Amino acid sequence: MRIVVCIKQVPDTAEVRINPETNTLVRDGVPSIINPYDLHAIEAALQIKEKLGDVTVTALTMGPPQAEDALREAISMGVDEALLLTDRAFAGSDTLATSYTLSRAIQKIGFDLVICGKQAIDGDTAQVGPEMAEFLNIPHIAYVKAIEEISTQGIRVQRLMEEGYDIVEAPLPVLLTVVREINEPRLPSLKGKMRAKKAEIKKLTHTDIDAEEDKLGLTGSPTAVKNIFAPEARKDRKMFSGSPAEQVAALVEELKNLKCL
Amino acid sequence: MRIKVDRDLCTGCEACVDSCPYDAIEIKDEKAFINEYCQLCRNCLSVCPEGAIKEVETEEDRTEGMDLSQFRGVWVMAEQRDGKVVDVSLELLGAGRRLADERGSELTAVLFGASEDEAAKLIHWGADRVLHAQSPVFDTFNDDPYVELLSRLITQYKPEIVLTGATAIGRSFFPRVAARLRTGLTADCTSLEIDKETGHLLQIRPAFGGNIMATILCPKHRPQMATVRPRVMKKGEYNESRKGEIIKLDVEGLSSRTKVLQSIKEESETKVNLQEADVIVAGGRGLGKAEGFKMLEELASLLDGAVGASRAAVDEGWISYSHQVGQTGKTVCPKIYIACGISGAVQHLVGMQSSDIIIAINKNPDAPIFNVANYGIVGDVYEVVPELIKKIKEVKGSCQ
Numbered sequence: 001m002r003i004v005v006c007i008k009q010v011p012d013t014a015e016v017r018i019n020p021e022t023n024t025l026v027r028d029g030v031p032s033i034i035n036p037y038d039l040h041a042i043e044a045a046l047q048i049k050e051k052l053g054d055v056t057v058t059a060l061t062m063g064p065p066q067a068e069d070a071l072r073e074a075i076s077m078g079v080d081e082a083l084l085l086t087d088r089a090f091a092g093s094d095t096l097a098t099s100y101t102l103s104r105a106i107q108k109i110g111f112d113l114v115i116c117g118k119q120a121i122d123g124d125t126a127q128v129g130p131e132m133a134e135f136l137n138i139p140h141i142a143y144v145k146a147i148e149e150i151s152t153q154g155i156r157v158q159r160l161m162e163e164g165y166d167i168v169e170a171p172l173p174v175l176l177t178v179v180r181e182i183n184e185p186r187l188p189s190l191k192g193k194m195r196a197k198k199a200e201i202k203k204l205t206h207t208d209i210d211a212e213e214d215k216l217g218l219t220g221s222p223t224a225v226k227n228i229f230a231p232e233a234r235k236d237r238k239m240f241s242g243s244p245a246e247q248v249a250a251l252v253e254e255l256k257n258l259k260c261l
Numbered sequence: 262m263r264i265k266v267d268r269d270l271c272t273g274c275e276a277c278v279d280s281c282p283y284d285a286i287e288i289k290d291e292k293a294f295i296n297e298y299c300q301l302c303r304n305c306l307s308v309c310p311e312g313a314i315k316e317v318e319t320e321e322d323r324t325e326g327m328d329l330s331q332f333r334g335v336w337v338m339a340e341q342r343d344g345k346v347v348d349v350s351l352e353l354l355g356a357g358r359r360l361a362d363e364r365g366s367e368l369t370a371v372l373f374g375a376s377e378d379e380a381a382k383l384i385h386w387g388a389d390r391v392l393h394a395q396s397p398v399f400d401t402f403n404d405d406p407y408v409e410l411l412s413r414l415i416t417q418y419k420p421e422i423v424l425t426g427a428t429a430i431g432r433s434f435f436p437r438v439a440a441r442l443r444t445g446l447t448a449d450c451t452s453l454e455i456d457k458e459t460g461h462l463l464q465i466r467p468a469f470g471g472n473i474m475a476t477i478l479c480p481k482h483r484p485q486m487a488t489v490r491p492r493v494m495k496k497g498e499y500n501e502s503r504k505g506e507i508i509k510l511d512v513e514g515l516s517s518r519t520k521v522l523q524s525i526k527e528e529s530e531t532k533v534n535l536q537e538a539d540v541i542v543a544g545g546r547g548l549g550k551a552e553g554f555k556m557l558e559e560l561a562s563l564l565d566g567a568v569g570a571s572r573a574a575v576d577e578g579w580i581s582y583s584h585q586v587g588q589t590g591k592t593v594c595p596k597i598y599i600a601c602g603i604s605g606a607v608q609h610l611v612g613m614q615s616s617d618i619i620i621a622i623n624k625n626p627d628a629p630i631f632n633v634a635n636y637g638i639v640g641d642v643y644e645v646v647p648e649l650i651k652k653i654k655e656v657k658g659s660c661q
C-alpha cells in the first residue's frame with residue numbers, strides 16, 4: 001500500500017502580529033513549522049504502516065526550496081520518502097491551483113490513501129484536501145478524528161460533526177483530512193534525525209508532473225487577495241478610565257441602560 | 262497581478278525580508294528577490310522604504326476570461342441536519358437577500374433533504390424561490406450526491422454567487438463543487454459586499470489564525486463561491502406571508518462512494534451549560550491562582566451565568582477543560598461575556614467573538630482582547646471584580 005501525506009510549511013501564526021503603524025505583518029523571528037494538523041496526518045500514516053506492514057509513506061509538499069526543512073522533519077518522524085514540488089510556475093497559487101498541482105504529483109507517485117491536515121494555519125481555508133480529492137476523482141472524508149479499521153480494500157473512520165460524530169466507510173483509494181483528536185504525533189527519534197540529515201529530497205517541477213501550465217500558479221488561480229489589513233477594534237467600543245471603582249460604576253451604568261441588569 | 266522588485270530602486274536593505282509571512286523574499290546579489298512562494302498578500306508593499314516593491318500587471322490580467330454576463334442571481338445552499346434547516350442558512354438568507362437586491366437579481370435557496378415545510382420556511386426567511394430535492398440519499402451526509410447535484414444545478418442555472426455555511430458539511434463538500442466547476446472559493450467569510458464599480462463580490466475573511474483580515478476577489482470566474490461562518494451575519498426578516506416558488510428537483514442518478522453507518526450525538530452537560538448561558542464570566546492566566554475562579558463564580562452566580570476559561574488557565578490546572586472557550590474548547594455566544602485577565606489570543610477569540618456584549622478587564626491597555634470588547638476596564642482583576650460584585654449587589658438590592 002502507498003500512502004501520500006501532504007504537508008505544508010507555515011509560519012507559526014501564534015507568533016505573527018500586525019504592526020499597527022504600517023498595518024503589515026511582523027514576522028521578525030517567527031519560526032517556520034510544519035502545519036500542526038499535518039503532524040497528525042504524518043502520525044496517522046505511520047500508525048497505519050505499523051499496523052499493516054507493507055506500506056510506503058511519502059511526504060509531499062509544494063513550496064519554496066526552504067520547505068525542504070519540513071520534509072526532513074517528516075523523514076525524522078519516520079516517513080519513507082519525501083518529495084518537494086518547487087517551481088516559479090507555482091507562484092501565487094490559490095487553493096484550486098495548489099490542489100491541482102498536488103494532485104498531479106500524487107498521480108505520478110501512485111497512491112491508495114492520501115492524508116491531509118484539516119487545514120493550514122496560515123491560509124486557514126481547509127479547501128485543499130477536498131479539492132484535491134475531486135481532481136484525483138476519489139472520495140474523501142473530512143475531519144477524521146479516529147480510524148476504526150483499515151485494510152487494503154477499505155477504511156472505516158469517525159468523522160467529526162457539530163453535534164458529535166459519524167461513522168463513515170469508504171473503499172480505497174480515498175483521501176482523508178484529519179483533526180487533532182486523531183492521535184498524538186510522535187517526536188523524531190535520534191535515528192530518524194540521522195536519516196533525515198542524509199536523506200535525498202527529490203525535487204519536482206511542473207514538467208515532471210505533466211501539469212497543464214494554464215492550471216498552475218497565478219494563471220490557474222480564480223481567487224486573488226485584493227488586500228490585507230489588521231482586524232479593527234470595534235467602532236462602538238468604550239474604554240473607561242479612572243479608579244477601579246469609577247470604571248466599574250460607569251460600566252454598571254451602561255449595563256443598566258441596556259437593561260442588562 | 263504579480264509582485265516585483267524594481268532592482269534600480271532596491272537598496273538591499275532587507276526590510277522586506279522579515280515582513281513576508283511566506284519566506285518568499287530573498288536577497289540575491291544584494292537586491293531583494295521574490296521567489297515562487299509569493300502568495301500575493303501584498304504585505305511587503307508598504308514596508309519598502311524606497312517603494313521598490315510593486316504590483317505589476319501580467320498577461321493574465323489583460324486577457325478576458327469567461328463571459329460573466331451569463332451568470333445571474335444569488336444562491337444560498339441551505340443546510341439541514343436531521344431534517345431541520347440550521348441557523349447559519351437563515352443568516353445567509355439575510356445576507357443573500359441584501360446582495361441579490363443590490364445586484365437587482367433573485368435570491369434562490371437550495372435544499373437537499375428535509376420536508377416541504379422546511380423548504381417553505383426558506384421563503385419566509387427571504388428567498389424568492391427554493392430548489393428542493395427530496396431523496397433518501399440525503400438522510401445522512403455524504404459528499405458525493407451533494408457535489409453531483411449542486412454542480413449540475415449550477416451548470417444549468419448559472420448563478421453569479423453561491424454561498425453556504427462554513428460548517429463541517431459546508432466546508433467538506435463545497436470545495437469539491439468549486440474544483441469541479443473550476444471556480445474560486447473563499448473560506449470562512451465574515452463580510453460580503455458588492456464592489457460598486459465592478460460588481461464583483463468583495464469577500465472578507467480572517468487568515469493567519471485571525472491575526473489578519475483579507476479581501477478576496479474572484480474576478481474572472483463564475484460563480485463566485487464563499488462559505489460564511491455561523492453567527493457572523495444577521496438573519497433577515499421573517500415574514501410568513503412572503504410568497505415564492507418551490508421547484509422540485511430530479512434526483513436521478515445520485516450515488517455515494519462513502520457510506521455513513523451511524524451518527525452519534527455527543528453533548529456533554531457542561532457544554533450545554535456553557536453554550537446556553539446568557540452570561541459567561543471567563544478567567545485567564547491573569548488571575549494568577551486557582552482561587553481567582555472562586556471570585557469569578559461569585560460574579561457569575563450573581564448574574565445567573567456560567568464560568569469560562571482560557572486555555573492557559575486550564576493548563577495551569579485552575580479549572581477543568583470543560584470550561585475552556587476557544588478553538589480547542591467551546592464556541593459560545595452569550596449575551597454578556599466578561600473576560601478577566603485574558604489577553605485575547607486569536608485561539609480564544611474565535612470561541613467567543615460573536616457574543617452580544619464583551620466586557621474586558623485587563624491590566625494591560627494594549628491587550629488584544631480590547632479590540633473585540635464593547636467595554637474595556639483597565640485594571641487589576643482583584644480590584645475590579647470585587648468592586649463589580651459589590652456594585653451589582655447594590656443594584657440588585659435596590660430593585661427588591
Ligand SMILES: Cc1cc2nc3c(=O)[nH]c(=O)nc-3n(C[C@H](O)[C@H](O)[C@H](O)COP(=O)(O)OP(=O)(O)OC[C@H]3O[C@@H](n4cnc5c(N)ncnc54)[C@H](O)[C@@H]3O)c2cc1C
Nearest residue numbers: 006062094095116117119120123124125126127128447448
Ligand atoms: C490572506 C490569504 C487568504 C487566502 N484566502 C484564500 C481563499 O479564500 N481561497 C483560496 O482558494 N485561496 C486563498 N488563499 C491562498 C491559499 O492560502 C493558498 O492556496 C495555499 O497554498 C493553500 O491553502 P491553505 O493554506 O488554506 O491550505 P488548507 O486548504 O487549509 O490546507 C489543508 C491541507 O492541505 C494540505 N496542503 C495545503 N497546502 C499544501 C502545500 N502547499 N503542500 C502540501 N500540502 C498542502 C495540507 O495537508 C493541509 O493541512 C489565501 C491566501 C492568503 C495569503
Ligand SMILES: Cc1cc2nc3c(=O)[nH]c(=O)nc-3n(C[C@H](O)[C@H](O)[C@H](O)COP(=O)(O)OP(=O)(O)OC[C@H]3O[C@@H](n4cnc5c(N)ncnc54)[C@H](O)[C@@H]3O)c2cc1C
Nearest residue numbers: 545546547571572573587588589590602603604624641642
Ligand atoms: C493550536 C492552539 C489552540 C489553542 N486553543 C485555545 C483555546 O481553545 N482557548 C484558549 O483560550 N486558548 C487557546 N490557545 C492558547 C492561546 O494561544 C493563548 O496562549 C491563551 O488563550 C492565553 O491565555 P490567557 O489569555 O489566559 O493568558 P495570557 O496570554 O498569558 O494573558 C494573561 C493576561 O492577563 C493580564 N493580566 C495579568 N495579571 C493581571 C491582573 N492582575 N489583572 C488583570 N489582568 C491581568 C495580562 O495583561 C494578559 O493580557 C491555543 C493555542 C494554540 C497554538
